[in-house]
Amino acid sequence: MSAFNAIGEEREIDRDEYTPGVEPQPTWCPGCGDFGVLKSLKQALPEVGKTPEEVLTVTGIGCSGKLNSYLDTYGFHTIHGRSLPVARAAKLANPELEVIAAGGDGDGYGIGGNHFIHTARENHDITYIVFNNEIFGLTKGQTSPTSPKGHKSKTQPSGSAKTPLRPLSTSLNAGASYIARTAAVNPNQAKEIIKEAIEHDGFAHVDFLTQCPTWNKDARQYVPYIDVQESDDYDFDVHDRAEAAEMMRETEDVLNEGTVLTGRYYVEDDRPSYSQEKHAVGEMPDQPLAERYFDDDAEWERSYDLLDRHK
Amino acid sequence: MSDELIWRIAGGSGDGIDSTSQNFAKALMRSGLDVFTHRHYPSRIRGGHTYVEIRAADREVQSRGDGYNCLLSLGDSFARNPQEEAYYGNEEIKPLSENLDELREGGVIVYDEGLISEEDVEAVNLHERAEENDWHVFPVDLRGLAKEHGREVMRNTAGVGVTAALLDMELEHIEDLMSDAMGGDILESNLEILHEAYEMTQEEYDFEHDLRVPEGSHETEQALLSGSNAIAYGAIDAGCRFIAGYPMTPWTDVFTILSQNFPDMGGVSEQVEDEIAAAALAVGASHAGVKAMSGSSGGGFALMSEPLGLAEMTETPLVLVESMRAGPSTGMPTKPEQADLEHVLYTSQGDSQRVVFAPGNIEEAYEQTRLAFEIAWDYQIPAIVIYDQKLSGENTNVDVEFFDREPQPDLGSTLTEEELREAAHDNSGKFKRFNHEDAENGVAPRSIPGQKGGRYLATGNEHSPVGHISEDPDNRVAQMERRLEKLESIRAELDEERDSTQTYFGPEDAEYGIITWGSSQGAVAEAIERLNAQGHSVKGISVSDMMPFAEKEVTEFLESVDEAMVVEMNATAQFRGLIQKELGRFGDKMTSLLKFNGNPFEPAEIVEGYEVNLADEDRQPTAQVRIEPAAGD
Numbered sequence: 001m002s003a004f005n006a007i008g009e010e011r012e013i014d015r016d017e018y019t020p021g022v023e024p025q026p027t028w029c030p031g032c033g034d035f036g037v038l039k040s041l042k043q044a045l046p047e048v049g050k051t052p053e054e055v056l057t058v059t060g061i062g063c064s065g066k067l068n069s070y071l072d073t074y075g076f077h078t079i080h081g082r083s084l085p086v087a088r089a090a091k092l093a094n095p096e097l098e099v100i101a102a103g104g105d106g107d108g109y110g111i112g113g114n115h116f117i118h119t120a121r122e123n124h125d126i127t128y129i130v131f132n133n134e135i136f137g138l139t140k141g142q143t144s145p146t147s148p149k150g151h152k153s154k155t156q157p158s159g160s161a162k163t164p165l166r167p168l169s170t171s172l173n174a175g176a177s178y179i180a181r182t183a184a185v186n187p188n189q190a191k192e193i194i195k196e197a198i199e200h201d202g203f204a205h206v207d208f209l210t211q212c213p214t215w216n217k218d219a220r221q222y223v224p225y226i227d228v229q230e231s232d233d234y235d236f237d238v239h240d241r242a243e244a245a246e247m248m249r250e251t252e253d254v255l256n257e258g259t260v261l262t263g264r265y266y267v268e269d270d271r272p273s274y275s276q277e278k279h280a281v282g283e284m285p286d287q288p289l290a291e292r293y294f295d296d297d298a299e300w301e302r303s304y305d306l307l308d309r310h311k
Numbered sequence: 312m313s314d315e316l317i318w319r320i321a322g323g324s325g326d327g328i329d330s331t332s333q334n335f336a337k338a339l340m341r342s343g344l345d346v347f348t349h350r351h352y353p354s355r356i357r358g359g360h361t362y363v364e365i366r367a368a369d370r371e372v373q374s375r376g377d378g379y380n381c382l383l384s385l386g387d388s389f390a391r392n393p394q395e396e397a398y399y400g401n402e403e404i405k406p407l408s409e410n411l412d413e414l415r416e417g418g419v420i421v422y423d424e425g426l427i428s429e430e431d432v433e434a435v436n437l438h439e440r441a442e443e444n445d446w447h448v449f450p451v452d453l454r455g456l457a458k459e460h461g462r463e464v465m466r467n468t469a470g471v472g473v474t475a476a477l478l479d480m481e482l483e484h485i486e487d488l489m490s491d492a493m494g495g496d497i498l499e500s501n502l503e504i505l506h507e508a509y510e511m512t513q514e515e516y517d518f519e520h521d522l523r524v525p526e527g528s529h530e531t532e533q534a535l536l537s538g539s540n541a542i543a544y545g546a547i548d549a550g551c552r553f554i555a556g557y558p559m560t561p562w563t564d565v566f567t568i569l570s571q572n573f574p575d576m577g578g579v580s581e582q583v584e585d586e587i588a589a590a591a592l593a594v595g596a597s598h599a600g601v602k603a604m605s606g607s608s609g610g611g612f613a614l615m616s617e618p619l620g621l622a623e624m625t626e627t628p629l630v631l632v633e634s635m636r637a638g639p640s641t642g643m644p645t646k647p648e649q650a651d652l653e654h655v656l657y658t659s660q661g662d663s664q665r666v667v668f669a670p671g672n673i674e675e676a677y678e679q680t681r682l683a684f685e686i687a688w689d690y691q692i693p694a695i696v697i698y699d700q701k702l703s704g705e706n707t708n709v710d711v712e713f714f715d716r717e718p719q720p721d722l723g724s725t726l727t728e729e730e731l732r733e734a735a736h737d738n739s740g741k742f743k744r745f746n747h748e749d750a751e752n753g754v755a756p757r758s759i760p761g762q763k764g765g766r767y768l769a770t771g772n773e774h775s776p777v778g779h780i781s782e783d784p785d786n787r788v789a790q791m792e793r794r795l796e797k798l799e800s801i802r803a804e805l806d807e808e809r810d811s812t813q814t815y816f817g818p819e820d821a822e823y824g825i826i827t828w829g830s831s832q833g834a835v836a837e838a839i840e841r842l843n844a845q846g847h848s849v850k851g852i853s854v855s856d857m858m859p860f861a862e863k864e865v866t867e868f869l870e871s872v873d874e875a876m877v878v879e880m881n882a883t884a885q886f887r888g889l890i891q892k893e894l895g896r897f898g899d900k901m902t903s904l905l906k907f908n909g910n911p912f913e914p915a916e917i918v919e920g921y922e923v924n925l926a927d928e929d930r931q932p933t934a935q936v937r938i939e940p941a942a943g944d
Contacts, residue, residue: 021739024779056599056760068768069779072741074760076598077770077780078591079621085555085588089595089603090760092579093553097599097761118584278579285577289552290600290759292577293722300718301576303544307711310534311337 013046020072027066033210033222034063034131036184037102038070041129043187044194045073050098058087060103060112062138064131064210067102081112088124088274094290095125095275098198102129106136109145109165120174120203125273127197127204130167133212141215148256164256167207168248168265172241177202177268179244181251183209183222186262193264202273209260228263238267313522315368316478317379317415320470321406323387325357331467332363333706334492337535338484339367340708343527346535347833348706349375349911354560354644358389360405369525372707373672373833377915378413380522381478383470385453386426388463403427408435417445419522421473423466425454447520449477449512456508461500468501472508477516480524482509532711538676538702538830539564541709542632543572545680546604550720551630552578553603555592557585559611560644561703562634566606586611590618590631597627598769600722600759602684606632606696609651610641613658619693620659625769626691626745626757626794628723630683635699637909646909647700649829650881652889655697656858662791664798666694667857671814671832673707679812679855681719686804688723690754690797697857699880701911702830724756731764741777742767747789748776753796802859813864817843817850824872825851825921826865826901828886831878831912838917849921854886860893869897876924878917882907884939903939904932912936 019042028034045055055073059065061080068075074097078086087101108116108130119128134151136142143153143160146167150159171179178200182190190208197204209222228234228247236243244266251261278284285292292298318335322328332348340346344367353359364379366372384407407422414420420441422432432438432450441448451473457465468489475482482505489501536544543565546554552573556566570580579596583589589605596603607615612633622629635651637643655667666686670676676698683694726734734756735743744767746755755776758765768778773790775781805812814832816825817839827835832853842849852868854861869875869890875897877887884903891898904920906912919932931938 020741053763053766054761058595066780069770072739072766074766075768075770075778076595076625077768077772078594079617079771082587082591082618082621085583085591086595086598089553089555089581089592090599092581093596093599093601093603094761114584115588118588283574284579287577289577289579289596290761292552293550293600293602293720294727298720300550300720301547302714302716302718303547304711304714304716306544306547306572307534307714310536310540311341311532311711 013049013051015042015046017052018042018045018072020070024069026070028063029214031211031213032063033133033184033212034067036187036190036210037129037131037208038067040187040190040194041071043191044198048195048198054096055098055100056090058083058090058099058101060107062104062107062136064102064104064107081107081110081115083107084112084115084119084128087126088119091124091126092275092284092289094288096288099126100129100198101126102131104137105130105132105134105146106144109167113145117170117174120171120176120205122274123175123177123202123271125201125203125275127206129194129206129208131210132167132207133210133216135212135216137212137215166248166252169245169252171205172245172248172266176205177271178204179266180264181207181209181262183225183260183262184211185223186225186227189227189262196264200267202268202271209262222260225260225262228261234261238264239269241266313380314525315366315372315376316381316522316524317364317366317376318381318383318474319362319364319379319410320383320385321360321362321410322385323358323389323406324352324355324361326385326388327464327467328361328363331471332365334485334488335471336365336706337488339365339524340533340535341484342481342524343529344369344525345372346706346708347372347375350704352645358387360387360409362406362410367525369527373836374914375911377913378415380415380418381474382410382414382418382420383474384410384420384422384427385466385470386423388426404431404435407432407437411435411437411440414444414446417520417522418447419477419520420446420448421470421477422450423453423470424450425452425466449473449516457504460503460507465501465504468504469508472505473512476509476512477518478522478524482506533708534711535706535708536673537564537704537706538673538698539568539704541673541676542680542696542698543568544714545677546630546684547572547576548716548718549602549681549684550718551602551604551684552576553593553596553601555581555583555589555603555605557583557589557607557611559608561636561700562606562608562611562632564703565632565634586614587617590615593629594618594622594627597629598625598760600725602688602720602722604630604632606634608634608636609638609654612651612654616658619665620661620663621771622693623659623663623665624771626755627769628687628691629693630687630696631693632696632698634703635697637907643909645700647830647911648881648907648909649699649831649879650883650885650907651697652857652885655695656889662795664692664795665858666692666801667697668694668812669697669829669855669857670702671829671853671855672702673709674713675812675814675855676702677714682812685719685723686801688721690752690801691724691757692797697829699830724754726756726758726765728763731758731762736764737777743776744778745774745790746776747793750793752800753793755793798859802862805856805859806863811864812855813861814853814855815851816853818848819850821848821850822873823847823849823925824868824875825849825878825917826854826868826875826890827851827878828854828857831880834912834914835878835917837914838921841914841918842921857889860889862893865890866894869900875901876904876921877901878904878912880906880911882937904936905939906936908935
């Protein structure tokens with residue numbers, strides 16, 4: 001169903017609809033993990049039944065920010081770290097849009113860290129994919145908030161003195177209602193997780209491990225990985241906050257030691273999304289706000305009626 | 312009979328000064344008078360010297376006037392029992408002592424002897440000063456009176472009753488307003504206190520003073536509004552239904568008014584984590600097809616310079632309001648200044664452009680907010696309404712008919728799906744949203760996410776017609792030229808198709824000119840009136856169009872006068888600088904009258920500034936204002 005024009009009929013949505021017919025060709029380096037995110041999205045979106053016109057992808061700055069240049073939906077390529085505030089307002093303005101925000105680890109966990117915490121806290125019904133390659137790519141290889149301690153770069157030549165940020169635990173503590181980690185080297189899982197994230201009604205945070213073959217050669221390329229849902233060694237309930245927290249802690253402890261765990265970590269199905277909460281307190285209109293502007297019959301109140309209290 | 316009443320109520324923050332003065336002002340307005348209120352408050356929640364002044368006359372009142380003639384001093388109830396040498400000190404007496412300097416000769420003083428002791432009164436030499444200045448002093452135990460018939464906090468009402476009796480004012484309107492605001496026992500107690508105070512005053516005191524409430528003659532219904540009300544209502548009538556913000560004085564008022572009204576009209580208000588997010592949310596909502604706004608004061612606006620540039624590059628319509636307070640940095644949170652002009656005009660990287668309007672009174676605040684939305688959505692450019700703490704908080708009466716205008720939810724240059732089918736697309740079926748080939752006035756119509764046939768990429772990078780990032784030199788020049796064309800087109804539209812947003816004062820053929828902008832307008836208007844009454848030949852222009860600049864009007868004005876004085880509330884003559892930059896001449900014709908002590912101009916200061924300027928004396932005026940000589944071109 002489109003926001004302004006219902007299609008009115010079921011149809012198969014072709015994956016190719018999401019690929020721009022002409023330029024631009026991706027400028028990502030050969031072997032870049034970002035290709036994996038693009039591919040997963042192109043596979044997932046038709047499967048969840050969304051046409052390119054019903055989807056708005058909002059990105060930040062960095063290699064990850066170019067995602068919507070190569071994905072033929074409506075797109076808004078914003079500024080460094082600010083994809084989330086733009087995305088959540090678009091969703092509030094028109095809840096019928098499928099809003100997907102994306103950014104890198106520098107963009108999303110560094111400069112945009114404040115927005116990340118608050119968007120998770122409010123549980124906006126959007127999907128947020130963070131391309132996590134533990135490095136600043138487009139600015140040529142500086143240490144990022146997820147780079148391991150001791151990581152050497154041109155800006156931290158003696159090795160980083162900082163403990164890396166724990167994206168999954170941060171997200172859980174902040175209040176995200178769907179949290180998963182996947183990896184570009186695991187396309188089948190990635191597609192499934194992105195589908196689930198899009199269909200989830202609330203803030204779905206996907207920490208997407210993407211290798212950077214140019215600037216992070218020393219780092220493991222996230223293989224081998226272990227799917228926590230498929231492995232007998234890990235048994236936990238994704239709906240249980242305490243168990244999820246424990247699993248995240250373990251994962252984040254070992255990630256930099258060569259063991260890569262991916263999969264769903266936390267799923268909270270019964271928590272109302274932000275717009276539902278806002279609607280419940282009477283601060284969200286029933287109909288999509290954006291549609292009123294295209295509705296000739298909409299009644300527009302004017303300030304004249306507010307003057308009584310000033311007389 | 313005095314021709315104007317300027318009534319000042321003073322106390323501590325939290326003592327109900329605001330609500331009491333609001334009612335008193337409305338009562339005067341309902342009796343047919345024009346009113347103007349001025350609010351002075353510290354950056355504190357409770358206690359601290361605060362006052363509200365209400366000027367009422369049977370003619371247009373555009374400023375607070377010079378000084379005042381009736382003081383109701385309540386005492387600062389929150390300053391009681393202060394610790395020795397505590398941060399705030401003993402301020403109990405301030406509502407009386409701090410207000411004496413500006414009280415006019417022959418003025419009336421009512422103070423609460425229940426809170427302010429005779430000892431304190433003697434310490435500030437009140438009796439001596441009263442004799443010198445022919446003041447009429449009425450100590451009344453307002454606190455006791457209130458306690459006796461109700462609760463101590465109702466001493467406001469007792470004070471209103473006493474001054475109403477002293478000024479020979481009918482209680483009818485005050486009673487009505489009280490009944491609107493409260494009920495039950497509280498209303499009953501208040502009415503009892505009001506009458507008791509009124510009658511007691513009539514019986515016990517001699518009124519040898521000649522200060523009375525003037526007779527009013529309004530025939531049409533009036534509404535008492537602040538600049539913040541006007542801006543909020545202008546936004547509502549412009550079809551704005553999304554606001555995002557972060558609280559910061561004095562912008563908070565607009566944010567609050569819209570947050571309280573939007574739920575009833577299907578709008579959405581968001582209080583968010585910071586001002587970068589606030590402006591970015593407004594951009595996101597606007598991109599998704601809703602008329603949206605955000606705003607802040609200087610420090611918060613500084614954070615918005617990123618999303619402001621993003622809106623310009625992605626051609627997302629956006630309205631921001633900036634309510635100035637004294638800076639730099641946190642400055643003086645509750646004091647006005649006009650020193651963010653350059654900040655608002657030039658912030659954000661690159662050759663970024665925006666529209667800036669600076670309304671100078673309540674009507675202009677409403678009109679120009681509406682205009683800002685219209686221009687922003689027609690031209691897909693950010694528009695900023697810049698005003699200050701003074702205009703934000705002062706209340707004046709406006710004929711209610713003025714607001715009788717239709718809402719305007721039009722999304723400007725936005726295509727419908729039918730129109731999109733006819734629009735230009737590239738080979739891959741993408742909409743040429745940033746088409747520069749046949750753009751009119753620099754505007755390329757846009758689509759809204761969700762619309763069929765409108766897919767494109769909005770990006771803060773330089774981009775091709777469909778929105779792909781592009782560093783192609785030809786495309787760059789074409790896109791830049793198209794975007795730059797917008798301001799010229801807006802200037803032409805403002806000059807040719809609309810009534811001037813500049814306001815003029817005084818006789819057209821006057822020899823001397825006073826130029827001002829924003830909230831200093833009222834004081835300038837009144838000063839010009841006085842100067843002409845004294846036989847001088849002075850006219851004035853209050854400029855609202857900051858960007859695109861009111862080139863034609865200001866040029867004509869400056870050409871028509873021998874000399875001009877630019878009046879503004881800042882230390883670096885920012886507006887005079889803008890005139891010289893925009894016009895490239897007249898540098899030797901303009902001097903500046905500047906004030907930056909946290910208080911707005913009073914008309915007498917402008918009159919004095921003019922006299923000093925004209926006499927060409929090598930001295931500064933006595934008031935806390937500065938004269939900056941002409942700089943040359």
